[in-house]
Amino acid sequence: MDYFRGFEKNSAVRGIFGEETEKVLRNLKVDFIWFGYMGVSDDDGHLMVNKRYLSTGRTEDIYLDVIHELCHVKQHMEGKELFDPRYDYVDRPTEIEAYRYAVQEAKRIGLSAAEIRVYLKTEMMSTQTLDKLIKNMNINIEKS
């Protein structure tokens, strides 16, 4: 609540935590790191954010990443294994759920299918892997 202002009023965030939204966000620790983008600690479920990404990333990307990571916060609260090594990244159920939710929000804020593909494709992801992720999400990014 100190660093990401107003998220407790955001409909997508409320969709994740419901009545518990304020309580969860008030207690959610944010750790500033110097690598990657954003992540959630598998130990205690706190949020880790690259400070450089916050100052150089695109606003929509950062916003959607926060939504994605908050899904992981919720999954961690439910006792789910966030980094289950039995799955490849794009096949992991916790990732598919978080990506689906972020893409739903991306559509709501008006991103086009092409923009959503750009958002989803990180530099470590090949086009085939991206297509697999989109297929796994079982979501039509062309239309709302």
Ligand SMILES: [Zn+2]
């Ligand atoms: Zn994730």
